[in-house]
Amino acid sequence: MPEEARSGLRERKKLDTRKALSDAALELMFERGLDNFVREDVAARAGVSLRTFSNYFASKYDALAYRVNYRIRRSAELLRSRPAEEPLWTAIAEALIEPLRDDGVPFGRPTDEQILEVRKLNATPEMQVALARNTIEDLVEAIADRTGTDPKADLYPRLVANVTVGALNAVLNRYVQTDPSVAMSSVLREVFASISEGLPPPPRT
């Protein structure tokens, strides 16, 4: 059972702490830059001990990746509730897009320096690890459910999940690296439509 779904004071407090730690990490990154704060700073700002930080997140990057990972988990859920007759890649695209809408702008409109920090963050291998962790498996499960395949035995759901994450990474990389004048949602729709057509060679530039 996912932590988000349970109730009770204890569970809610844990969730609050996790979110507080994640937010503190993001704030510190924006204030000081990615390399100018340590886990202890994050713990201090969230009002817990360093050891407690370790109980919640395996690394600074896990804390920074929390929001994104949360969104992808939500996307996996949403994928299950998309209409059954909807084409697979449309369902995947829409499931990925919806949590982006909800999230709004957590820290106000980003300044140029903030965008630069996010770009640096996304480029680090540690961040890539943090993003890969905890998300692929949820997607594999959801896709297996939807397509009636076996997540353990069949290659198919894992393949689709990997392709999905690969595509998402490409779009995110591109989004942060160039001027985000085009809305990410429309880029995502195009990309997944293109995948469902087999990614034919000459792109319409």
Place this chain on the structure above:
Amino acid sequence: MPEEARSGLRERKKLDTRKALSDAALELMFERGLDNFVREDVAARAGVSLRTFSNYFASKYDALAYRVNYRIRRSAELLRSRPAEEPLWTAIAEALIEPLRDDGVPFGRPTDEQILEVRKLNATPEMQVALARNTIEDLVEAIADRTGTDPKADLYPRLVANVTVGALNAVLNRYVQTDPSVAMSSVLREVFASISEGLPPPPRT
């Protein structure tokens, strides 16, 4: 200029050291298990200092990923020399397959325990990242060349490269997770054919 292409005693020695470190890491993993050796052990076996290990590889996982990364770089080269009229995904599949043939069986036929170690290794996010690092860019360049797109400005080559790596990861995961009775090359051909058809939902089991 890639390190592999240069000559001279100095360059050759560096290459030898790199390979010795990578091999030592793989041997140690098979002998002791993934979690039962440290970078210092690897350095000792390769006959260099720990500090030198750090000069060659950023992490234990980078050392373990060296062979695979080397193969992928070779695949990127091979992709450029595939016939121009060949469909893109066929060219990619064949370019990925060829280096696998050359490599043979580096450590003899793997035992069950060795397969288990490789499985554990491939499952770690650290390894997934080590695999993607240093290779994606080469693939992006090669794909951009082949498709006449701009690796900086266009989303297309990055998208295809990410999808390729994602698919390769899925196959590698599957390969070590189940009995490798089917040759990897034929699985790769099927997978990329399937991608070029848009990955239609019901897989032929």
Place this chain on the structure above:
DNA sequence: CCAGATGATTGCCTTGAAGGCAACTTTGCC
């Protein structure tokens, strides 16, 4: 409502990773 059980928080500690710096050694080249 209370007392034991269960789970969370914390401090302490050990191990390992990462990488800057300067001394020293090897290779390349004239």
Place this chain on the structure above:
DNA sequence: GGCAAAGTTGCCTTCAAGGCAATCATCTGG
């Protein structure tokens, strides 16, 4: 042979990861 460039090494500091046990908060059954 000898100088310059590049590779290797030891030493060092900082940070990360996580086991263990004590303490504290929440939960649950009587």
